[in-house]
Amino acid sequence: MASEAEDNGKQQEESRGLAETILGKSTLENPTVKKFLTYPLAWRVTAAAAAFASLLFIPYLGAVGLWDPWETHYGEVAREMIQRRDYVHPYWENAWFFSKPAFTMWMQALGMQLTGSDIAAGTSHLGKYTEWGFRLPFALFSVLAIGLLAWAMARTVSARAALATAFVLATMPMWFLLSRQAVTDNPVVCSMVCAMACAIVGLLDKQTRRRSAWWYGFYVFCATGTLAKGLLGFGIPAVILVMYAVLSVIPWNEKSLEGHARWFFKRAGLPLFVGAAAAALAWALTYVLFDNKYYGITPAAFAFFGVTSYLLHKAIDKAQPLMPLAIAGAGLSVVAAGLSATQQVRNLGIGVGLLAVGAVLYLLANWVKDEAAMPVLWGKFYEMRFGTGVLLFFAIALPWYHTMFAFPNVDDEGKLFWYRFLIHDHFARLGAGVHTTTPGGSFIYFIEQGGFAIYPWVLLVPGGLAVVAGLKLRSGRGVDQVGVIATVWLVFTFALIGASATKFHHYVFPMLPPMAILIGIYLDKVWTEGLQKHALSLMFGLPLLLLVGKDLAGNPKNFTDLFVYNYDRPYPTFLTQNPVQFWTNRALSTGDLVVIALLGIGGYLCFEAFGTRRSPFFRALALLLAAMGGGVLLAVMSGGSTSALLLVGLGILATAGFVGFEALRPANESRASLWALALVLAAAGLGAAGAGVGLKAGGQPDPLWSTLAEVANAKQVMGFGFTVFGLLLAFQALARAKTALFATGIAAACIWAFWFSWSHWVDLSHHWTQRDQFWAYYQGRKPSEPITSFLMNWRGETFYSRNTVKQIKDNNLLFQYAAQPGREWALVEHARLGILKGAVGPDKTVTLIKKDLNNKFVLVTID
Numbered sequence: 027m028a029s030e031a032e033d034n035g036k037q038q039e040e041s042r043g044l045a046e047t048i049l050g051k052s053t054l055e056n057p058t059v060k061k062f063l064t065y066p067l068a069w070r071v072t073a074a075a076a077a078f079a080s081l082l083f084i085p086y087l088g089a090v091g092l093w094d095p096w097e098t099h100y101g102e103v104a105r106e107m108i109q110r111r112d113y114v115h116p117y118w119e120n121a122w123f124f125s126k127p128a129f130t131m132w133m134q135a136l137g138m139q140l141t142g143s144d145i146a147a148g149t150s151h152l153g154k155y156t157e158w159g160f161r162l163p164f165a166l167f168s169v170l171a172i173g174l175l176a177w178a179m180a181r182t183v184s185a186r187a188a189l190a191t192a193f194v195l196a197t198m199p200m201w202f203l204l205s206r207q208a209v210t211d212n213p214v215v216c217s218m219v220c221a222m223a224c225a226i227v228g229l230l231d232k233q234t235r236r237r238s239a240w241w242y243g244f245y246v247f248c249a250t251g252t253l254a255k256g257l258l259g260f261g262i263p264a265v266i267l268v269m270y271a272v273l274s275v276i277p278w279n280e281k282s283l284e285g286h287a288r289w290f291f292k293r294a295g296l297p298l299f300v301g302a303a304a305a306a307l308a309w310a311l312t313y314v315l316f317d318n319k320y321y322g323i324t325p326a327a328f329a330f331f332g333v334t335s336y337l338l339h340k341a342i343d344k345a346q347p348l349m350p351l352a353i354a355g356a357g358l359s360v361v362a363a364g365l366s367a368t369q370q371v372r373n374l375g376i377g378v379g380l381l382a383v384g385a386v387l388y389l390l391a392n393w394v395k396d397e398a399a400m401p402v403l404w405g406k407f408y409e410m411r412f413g414t415g416v417l418l419f420f421a422i423a424l425p426w427y428h429t430m431f432a433f434p435n436v437d438d439e440g441k442l443f444w445y446r447f448l449i450h451d452h453f454a455r456l457g458a459g460v461h462t463t464t465p466g467g468s469f470i471y472f473i474e475q476g477g478f479a480i481y482p483w484v485l486l487v488p489g490g491l492a493v494v495a496g497l498k499l500r501s502g503r504g505v506d507q508v509g510v511i512a513t514v515w516l517v518f519t520f521a522l523i524g525a526s527a528t529k530f531h532h533y534v535f536p537m538l539p540p541m542a543i544l545i546g547i548y549l550d551k552v553w554t555e556g557l558q559k560h561a562l563s564l565m566f567g568l569p570l571l572l573l574v575g576k577d578l579a580g581n582p583k584n585f586t587d588l589f590v591y592n593y594d595r596p597y598p599t600f601l602t603q604n605p606v607q608f609w610t611n612r613a614l615s616t617g618d619l620v621v622i623a624l625l626g627i628g629g630y631l632c633f634e635a636f637g638t639r640r641s642p643f644f645r646a647l648a649l650l651l652a653a654m655g656g657g658v659l660l661a662v663m664s665g666g667s668t669s670a671l672l673l674v675g676l677g678i679l680a681t682a683g684f685v686g687f688e689a690l691r692p693a694n695e696s697r698a699s700l701w702a703l704a705l706v707l708a709a710a711g712l713g714a715a716g717a718g719v720g721l722k723a724g725g726q727p728d729p730l731w732s733t734l735a736e737v738a739n740a741k742q743v744m745g746f747g748f749t750v751f752g753l754l755l756a757f758q759a760l761a762r763a764k765t766a767l768f769a770t771g772i773a774a775a776c777i778w779a780f781w782f783s784w785s786h787w788v789d790l791s792h793h794w795t796q797r798d799q800f801w802a803y804y805q806g807r808k809p810s811e812p813i814t815s816f817l818m819n820w821r822g823e824t825f826y827s828r829n830t831v832k833q834i835k836d837n838n839l840l841f842q843y844a845a846q847p848g849r850e851w852a853l854v855e856h857a858r859l860g861i862l863k864g865a866v867g868p869d870k871t872v873t874l875i876k877k878d879l880n881n882k883f884v885l886v887t888i889d
Contacts, residue, residue, distance in 0.1 A: 068180040068188075072173045073173075076170075076173035078193065079205075082780065083196075083205045083206060084169075086788050087157070087158060087161045087206055088141075088156075090795060090797070091157060091796065092160065092795055093590070093795055094796065095822070097207055098796075098825040099825075100134060100208065101138075101160060102118060104132075104134035104138065104160075105829075108139060108146050109146035114128070114426065121438035122435050124430075124437045124441065125447070127210075127253050129253035130208070133167075136159075139159070141153070141155040141156065141158050142156035142159055142160075147828060151801050151804040151826070152826065164207065164209075164213065167212065167213055168204075168205035168216055171219040171220050172195060175191060176192040178226040178231075179191050182226055182227070182231055182504035183504050183547065184505070195539060195542035197776070199479060199481060200480070201538055203588060204589050206783065211535050213250065213251070213255075214251045214254040215536050215538075215539070217248070217254060218263060218536065221244050221247035222266065224241065225240075225241075228240040228244065241410050244410075250422070252423045256448075257452055258536075262536065269514045270510060271403065274510050276403050277402060282401065285401045286404065288395060289404055291387070291394045292397065293338075295391055296391055297341060297346075299355040299383060300354050300355040301333040302330060302383075303380055303384070304332075304333040304358055305330035305333075306362035306377075307361055307365070309326040309362070310362040310366040310376075311365060313366055321428075321432055324425070328421075348392060352388045359376075359384065360377055362380075363378070431443060472524055472534045472537070476534045476537060478577075478585065479531075480538060482575070483542075485568065486567055487541070487545070488564075489552070489563040490547075490548050492548065493544050493551065494544065511540075513544070519536045520537055530591075531588050531589075531593070557759055557767065564759055568755070572748070572752045575745070575748030579742075580741070586790060595794075595882060598789075602739060605737040606739060615735055616733060617734030617735060618662065618738070623655075627750065628649075628652030630758070631647060632648040642688040643696075646688070649680075653677030653681050657674040658670065658673070660673045666731045669718030669731070671728055672715050673718070676711065676715055677711075678711030679707070679711035682711055685703050685707060688700050747774075754770055755771065792880060796820070796826050798879045799883055802875050802876055803851055803885060806887075811848060811851060813827060813832070814833065814840070814850070814851070815832075815853045815854075816834050816853070816861075816865075817858050837861070838865075840852075841867060844866040844870050849888065849889050851887055853886075855882060855883060855884075859874075859884060871888070
C-alpha cells in the first residue's frame with residue numbers, strides 16, 4: 027500500500043494539474059502562491075473555495091434594497107425584535123408571528139444592529155448600510171457551507187473533486203442568488219450542507235484526529251437548521267445517515283443481527299430504562315412545580331439523553347452490574363409516578379408501564395449471552411457521540427421551542443404557536459397544500475426548475491447519474507461512500523419535496539448540494555480517465571445545455587422566479603431588451619457577437635489543427651471559421667463601408683486556396699475529396715464576393731451587413747453565448763482537448779455567474795424593492811406628511827416605514843385620507859394608479875415621483 031506521504035504527493039500533483047488549467051503555470055510560480063502551496067492540501071482547497079465564494083457572493087450585497095415580500099417580511103420581524111427588545115417571541119405589524127422559527131430573524135437583527143442606524147425608530151430612511159448587515163450573515167453562512175463541503179471532499183475523495191464540487195455549487199444560479207437573499211431557505215440548507223460535511227469527515231476521514239469534534243459540529247448545525255426551518259433541519263440529515271447505514275454499514279446477515287440484539291439487551295437495555303425513568307421524574311417534578319404537563323418535555327429530554335449517555339459510556343468496555351441499574355430505574359419510576367399522580371391519578375400508569383418495561387429488559391439482560399466486541403452499528407453510534415451529541419442538539423434548539431410551545435398567545439389567525447408551526451406550516455404544507463402559488467405541479471415540476479437552477483451544469487447531469495451507476499455500496503473507497511451519501515441525499519430530498527402538496531420553485535434548493543457533489547466526482551473522473559471514456563454522457567448532456575439555455579435566453583424571468591414569491595409579478599423586460607452598451611462609442615451589435623464566436627471557435631480550432639497532426643479537413647474547417655470571422659471583423663471595423671459579403675467571400679476563397687494547396691501534395695490520400703471541397707468553397711466564395719461587389723456597385727444594401735449591424739440586447743447575448751459555449755465544448759470534446767475544455771467551462775461559468783450576480787441582479791433588484799421609493803419619500807416629505815400603501819401588502823412598505831405606513835384597502839378610506847389638510851404621500855402599484863386617482867376625487871392632484879424607479883410600485887403625492 028502507498029504511504030500517506032505518497033498519497034498526499036499524488037493529490038498535490040493532481041490538484042496542481044487543475045490549478046494550472048485555471049490559473050496558468052506562471053501564476054503558480056509567483057512567490058506568494060508558492061508559499062500558499064506549502065500549506066496542507068485540504069486547507070488550501072478550503073481557502074480557495076471560500077475565497078471564490080466570497081468574491082462571488084459578497085460584492086454589491088447591500089447596494090440594493092430588500093426584495094419583497096420574503097426579505098422584508100422576515101426583516102420587519104427582526105426589526106420588531108430590536109424595537110421591542112424581545113428576541114424570543116417573533117412579532118409582525120400588530121400580531122405574533124409564528125410561521126417561521128427565529129434563527130433567520132436573529133441573523134438579520136444581528137447584522138442590522140452592527141451596520142444599520144435608527145433601526146427601531148427615526149425620522150429618516152433606514153441607514154445606508156442596513157441591507158449590507160441584513161444580508162451579510164447569510165452570504166457568510168453560504169461561504170462557510172462551501173468551505174466545509176470542500177474540506178470534507180478533499181479529505182475523503184480528492185482535492186480536485188473538492189474544488190470542482192465547490193466551484194459547481196457556488197456557480198449554480200439558485201445557489202448564488204439565494205446566497206444574496208436573507209430568507210429562511212439559506213440558513214436551513216447551509217446548515218444541512220455544513221452538517222453533512224461534518225458527518226462525511228466523521229464517518230470517512232481515516233486520518234482525522236478530531237473525530238468527536240466533527241460529530242459535535244454535525245449536531246450543532248442540525249440545531250441551527252432546526253431553529254431556521256423546523257423539522258427539516260434535523261430530519262433530512264438524520265434520514266440520510268439512516269439510509270446510508272442501511273445501505274453501506276449494517277451487515278445484513280443472521281450472525282451480525284443476533285450480535286447487535288445481544289449487545290443491546292445485555293448492555294444498553296437497562297441504561298435506557300434508567301434514562302427513561304429519570305426523564306419521567308424530571309417531567310413529573312416540572313408538572314408539580316408549574317402545574318403544566320407540557321413544560322416538563324424539555325427537562326425530560328435532557329434527563330433521558332444525559333443519564334443514558336453517562337450509563338452507556340460506562341457499559342462500552344464491559345457489561346455493568348444489572349441489579350443496581352434495575353433498582354435505580356424502578357425507584358425513579360415509582361417516585362415519578364407518585365409525584366405525577368398528585369396532579370392526575372391516571373399518571374400512576376406511567377410508573378406501571380416503566381416497571382413492566384424494566385422487568386422485561388432485566389430478564390433479557392440476564393438471559394442473553396454477552397457480546398464482547400461492540401457490533402458495527404452500535405460502534406457507529408458511539409463514534410458519532412450520539413447521546414452527548416443529541417444532548418448538545420437539545421441544548422441549542424430546545425430552549426426556544428420550549429418557550430414558544432408554552433407561549434399562551436395566538437397569532438393574527440387565532441392559532442397557538444404549536445398549531446400554526448407544526449400542523450399548519452409543516453404537515454398541512456406537505457399533505458394538503460398551504461399558501462402555494464403553483465398548485466398541482468406534477469413530478470416533472472422540480473426537474474424543470476432544477477434545470478434552470480443549476481444551469482449551465484445541466485450539461486453534466488448525465489455524467490453525475492453515470493457516477494451513481496458505478497458506485498459500490500460497501501467499498502472502502504471514500505469516493506464510493508461519499509457518492510452513496512450524495513445519492514441518498516438527492517433521492518430523499520427529491521422524493522420529499524416532490525411529494526409536497528405545497529410547491530414553490532425554490533423548493534428545489536436542497537437538491538443542489540448533492541447534485542454538485544456527484545458532478546464534482548464526475549469532473550474528477552473525466553480529468554483522470556480522459557474524455558473518450560465519458561463521451562456518451564457528455565453527448566447526452568449537450569442537448570440539455572442547449573435546450574435549457576434556449577428557454578432561459580428566451581424567458582429570463584425563469585431566473586427570478588427561482589427565488590421570488592409571486593410568479594405573476596412583471597419582469598422588467600427592458601433590462602434584457604435594451605441595447606448592451608459594451609463599447610464606449612456604440613452599442614454591442616450582432617456583428618460583434620459573430621466576430622467573437624467565429625474568431626473564438628476558429629482560433630481555437632486553428633491552434634488545435636496546426637499545432638498538432640490533424641487531418642486536412644479539420645484544418646480546413648478551422649481556417650474557414652477563422653477566415654470568415656476575420657472578414658466579419660473587417661466589415662464591423664469599416665462600419666459597413668466595405669461589403670460584408672465581399673469580405674466574407676474573400677475569407678472563403680482563401681480557405682479554398684488552402685484546401686487546393688493541400689490537394690496538390692502527392693502524399694495526400696484524400697486528394698479527390700480535397701479537390702471537390704476546394705471547388706465547393708471556391709464557388710461559395712466567388713458567389714458571396716460577387717454578390718457583395720454587385721450590390722455595392724448598384725447602391726443596394728448588403729443583406730449580411732444589415733443583419734450584422736443590428737443592435738444586440740441581453741437576451742440575444744445570452745442566447746448567442748449559450749449556443750457558442752455549447753458548440754465550443756462540443757468541438758473541444760471531439761478534439762479530445764481536455765485542458766481546453768476544462769478551461770473553457772471554468773471561464774464560461776465564471777463570466778455567467780459574475781455577470782448575473784454583480785450586474786443583472788443589481789439591476790433587477792430596483793424593481794423588487796421599495797427602498798428607492800422610501801428614500802425618495804423621506805427626502806421629499808415634511809415632518810407632518812404621512813404615507814399610505816393603497817391596495818397592496820407587499821411587506822416592504824411595513825419594513826421601510828418602520829411599521830408606520832397606513833395601509834388602506836378601501837376607496838372611501840383613501841378619500842378620507844386625502845381629505846386631510848396638507849400634502850399626503852401614497853404607494854400604489856402601477857396597474858392600480860387609476861383607481862387611486864379616482865378614489866381621491868377630482869379636486870386632488872396626484873403627482874408621480876420618479877415613476878420609472880420601479881416597474882411594480884410608484885410613489886405619488888396627493889395635493
